[in-house]
Amino acid sequence: MGAKCSEMTMGAPSQVDTKAFEEEEDEDQESAEEEEEEEEEETSAKADAQAALQGALMRGKTAAFKEAIDFAQSVGIDEEMILQAEAKLQEHKVVREREAFIEALPKFLSSEDAQYEATVQEKLEYAKTQGVPEQHLQKLRDRIEYIKLGRDLEEEELQKANALAVDSTRRFVASCFAGRALVYVQPPGKQVKAQCLIDPAMRELRVVEETGGEVCCVALMSAKACAGVVAELDESSGFTGLSDDEQDRSIALRAGSGCWLLLEPRLELQTEFLLALAVLGAGNGEMKLTSTASMKTWSMSGKTPVERSPSLPELEALEDEAEEKKGKKEKKDKKEKKEKDEEKKDKKDKKDGEDEEKKEKKEKKEKKSKK
Numbered sequence: 061m062g063a064k065c066s067e068m069t070m071g072a073p074s075q076v077d078t079k080a081f082e083e084e085e086d087e088d089q090e091s092a093e094e095e096e097e098e099e100e101e102e103t104s105a106k107a108d109a110q111a112a113l114q115g116a117l118m119r120g121k122t123a124a125f126k127e128a129i130d131f132a133q134s135v136g137i138d139e140e141m142i143l144q145a146e147a148k149l150q151e152h153k154v155v156r157e158r159e160a161f162i163e164a165l166p167k168f169l170s171s172e173d174a175q176y177e178a179t180v181q182e183k184l185e186y187a188k189t190q191g192v193p194e195q196h197l198q199k200l201r202d203r204i205e206y207i208k209l210g211r212d213l214e215e216e217e218l219q220k221a222n223a224l225a226v227d228s229t230r231r232f233v234a235s236c237f238a239g240r241a242l243v244y245v246q247p248p249g250k251q252v253k254a255q256c257l258i259d260p261a262m263r264e265l266r267v268v269e270e271t272g273g274e275v276c277c278v279a280l281m282s283a284k285a286c287a288g289v290v291a292e293l294d295e296s297s298g299f300t301g302l303s304d305d306e307q308d309r310s311i312a313l314r315a316g317s318g319c320w321l322l323l324e325p326r327l328e329l330q331t332e333f334l335l336a337l338a339v340l341g342a343g344n345g346e347m348k349l350t351s352t353a354s355m356k357t358w359s360m361s362g363k364t365p366v367e368r369s370p371s372l373p374e375l376e377a378l379e380d381e382a383e384e385k386k387g388k389k390e391k392k393d394k395k396e397k398k399e400k401d402e403e404k405k406d407k408k409d410k411k412d413g414e415d416e417e418k419k420e421k422k423e424k425k426e427k428k429s430k431k
Contacts, residue, residue: 158190165196169203177207225335232336233258236265243323244275245310249298251323256333265341267313267320278315283341285334288312288321297321313337 173179184200213221232240236258244254244267253270258280265283267275288310293299299321302310309330311322324330 154190158192161187161190161192162196165199169199174203175207177204180204180207225339228332228335229339232332233340242267242325244269245298245302245321245323247296247298249301254322256322267322276313276315276318276320278313278318280340282315283337284314285311285337285341286314287330287334291319293319293321 168174168183180200180203184197184204187197187200236256240256242254242256244252246252254267254275255270257266257268258264259266263280264277265280266277269275287308288299288302289307291299291312293312297319299307299310302323306323309324309327311324311330311333313320313322322333324333
């Protein structure tokens, strides 16, 4: 007989169970394969994320690196590695900002904004937070100093400047009466010991070599002086052959078409010379007094500290004062010499008396022995 209709439609129970099991097994296998693929993809993604975080952070790749951090967080990368990557990103940003600041600094210093102290100070404070090297910070500090010194002098400062000029002129003139020791730099660079002298009667300033040879003799009223470093001297002057310290102490003395390069022993003496010529001579021309540390105020502001004025001591008064000091010194020297001579005479008289006494005793002794 043929099969029953119900058996033909539904199948036998054993056949249905086997088929269902096979289908379930296939589904489990597919699910396992999918999970394995997902795990492999996750593992690969983590590996890629780790590699991206551990790689070098290049310029122009900061946005990509930030995306790598976000992706690493989404795939569950170790928190410590993410923190290190974020620190690397922050450090890179600081370095880039620092580099950008340094690149833009020259342009800023030449801009109008750099003429205002508050603006430059703000730049300086920001640069400190970015770890900008000291050499660049110093440029900002120098600009602040320049701005401060470029302002008009106050009344008290003007009085101090006049007092400085007067005192310097007095000392300069007194030293020139005695012979002011300095060095004359012969072209193209030989250094010769010399003296600077002032002839009050002829109103002349003379520089003579120690051996007696005259270097120059100029009318005091036409003499000008400025620091050698701002005098724009040519190579034949011998200036370029000087050491940095000697260049700082150098003086370019000018009168008419003549120019003589001199060296003072110390910076303060160079300042004294320049201030005195600003008062007694024709000033410093279009040049600044000096660019050395000793006269930084005047050089950076571009001002001459004091102009020739009838209120300043004239040469006659300075000469009288110098002569008075000279007379007092001579009087003191004579007194000291007299006291020394008297002391020497007293010692000699005492010695002579002792010798005479010894002689008398000796003669008495000889007479006594003869008897």
